Amino acid sequence: MSSLVALAEELLAQAKEVEQLLEQNNLPPTSFDKDTLELLPDSAQKLRWDLLDTSHTITQLLRGARLSGLDIAFGWTDQLILRIIWRYRLASAIPLDGTATYDEISATSGLGRSLVTRTIRSAMTLNIFDEPEPGHICHTAISRLLAADDGYYSAIGLQLEDIGPASLKLIEAWQKFGDDAGEPDQSAFSLQNGGRSLFKVLAEEPERANRFDGAMKYCVEDKDFNFFDIINGFDWSTLDRPGARLVDLGGGYGQISQALAKKTQNLSFTIHDLPHVVEKGRKLLPAEFSERISFQEQNFMEPQQSENPPDAYLISRCLHNWSDHHSAIILRALIPALRKGSKILIWDSVLEDRPIKKLSGKFNFQQDFIMATISNGKDRSAEEFRRVLELSDPRFTMEGVRRPEGCKLAMVEVTWNP
Numbered sequence: 001m002s003s004l005v006a007l008a009e010e011l012l013a014q015a016k017e018v019e020q021l022l023e024q025n026n027l028p029p030t031s032f033d034k035d036t037l038e039l040l041p042d043s044a045q046k047l048r049w050d051l052l053d054t055s056h057t058i059t060q061l062l063r064g065a066r067l068s069g070l071d072i073a074f075g076w077t078d079q080l081i082l083r084i085i086w087r088y089r090l091a092s093a094i095p096l097d098g099t100a101t102y103d104e105i106s107a108t109s110g111l112g113r114s115l116v117t118r119t120i121r122s123a124m125t126l127n128i129f130d131e132p133e134p135g136h137i138c139h140t141a142i143s144r145l146l147a148a149d150d151g152y153y154s155a156i157g158l159q160l161e162d163i164g165p166a167s168l169k170l171i172e173a174w175q176k177f178g179d180d181a182g183e184p185d186q187s188a189f190s191l192q193n194g195g196r197s198l199f200k201v202l203a204e205e206p207e208r209a210n211r212f213d214g215a216m217k218y219c220v221e222d223k224d225f226n227f228f229d230i231i232n233g234f235d236w237s238t239l240d241r242p243g244a245r246l247v248d249l250g251g252g253y254g255q256i257s258q259a260l261a262k263k264t265q266n267l268s269f270t271i272h273d274l275p276h277v278v279e280k281g282r283k284l285l286p287a288e289f290s291e292r293i294s295f296q297e298q299n300f301m302e303p304q305q306s307e308n309p310p311d312a313y314l315i316s317r318c319l320h321n322w323s324d325h326h327s328a329i330i331l332r333a334l335i336p337a338l339r340k341g342s343k344i345l346i347w348d349s350v351l352e353d354r355p356i357k358k359l360s361g362k363f364n365f366q367q368d369f370i371m372a373t374i375s376n377g378k379d380r381s382a383e384e385f386r387r388v389l390e391l392s393d394p395r396f397t398m399e400g401v402r403r404p405e406g407c408k409l410a411m412v413e414v415t416w417n418p
């Protein structure tokens, strides 16, 4: 481990590089009021993350063992503050480029003045909101996003309202159903939601389904999550022949298929999903894709039809929702439609099978526990994917894993070899 001075020197050198990039891109220095780092081109984001990793290491070292552990334990209070802001829409009670008083925010939000003051003053310790003059509150970049970006609002809401509260039942679920239960209706989420699985709740509660959809759309489009790196996860030209077809299993509203349709010339796409998703997906599909993208109701646990088999299956970010047992069923259900050499492309988080200590590598591990909470699912290493494929059918051959540079997701390429 480097000394504090060595780390600080590294931090300084990296900070200089990042500021130079801002200058080269004609961007002002970043601040809590205006985050200009997110405007840097994709190619510069790696440097930004390097700087963040160094600053995280130095911060943790300086906090020391005792405070670092306690910080984690007290972390629930930060979530509580954000949840109050979210639930009472406190950010929306402030003009985007002006100020509002505590009384005005209280009147608009319906939350009592004293609670508004306590919440906002706590939030300021997180650089959410500012008070340029006593009693007059304005936005910072975070609160402005909460007020103006519906997708961001949904993504925050999904964690704070749906998944975070359910996570408090995770240990209870393990104790009740066994720590390797694997059934979505024996998960922490289902204990919190009257025994219903996530996808059942989404089918039954439109408001929560809208929040989930908004959050998924936001995550898919946000470049920090780099889901669209799928373009670089496989050589799509090898499939892009006239008449070739790809089935996008659990393809949702088709954002991934749309990205791939833009990248290819000939390939057509059939999205398989649950009835309520297919119905909405058809309505949302932009007209420009109507020739090449279609939707079909198909439960991916049920065997595929053997007529008109596609050239490839894409399973994007679905298997991590499911235990090994269920993932093996999903894969086995493809068999009637597979021909020798058919491709199965699994685009998912692929965990590195070694200790990761950098902040930049943390997301996949956070997501692993999101999956554990919502459905008894899991994120997997390459070796764990290999085991699931073997469990499903030994005729699946894992060809390899391709991770686009800096991407949280990777492509597991599988061939059917009867």
Ligand SMILES: C[S@@+](CC[C@H](N)C(=O)[O-])C[C@H]1O[C@@H](n2cnc3c(N)ncnc32)[C@H](O)[C@@H]1O
Pocket (backbone or CB within 6 Å): 199, 220, 249, 250, 251, 252, 253, 255, 256, 272, 273, 274, 277, 298, 299, 300, 301, 315, 316, 317, 318, 321
């Ligand atoms: C996490 S989303 C992934 C969406 C999309 N593939 C992507 O990468 O953005 C999981 C998808 O699986 C679908 N799904 C869940 N259970 C299903 C089932 N039994 N049959 C078909 N689709 C299902 C959900 O409706 C949802 O669209």
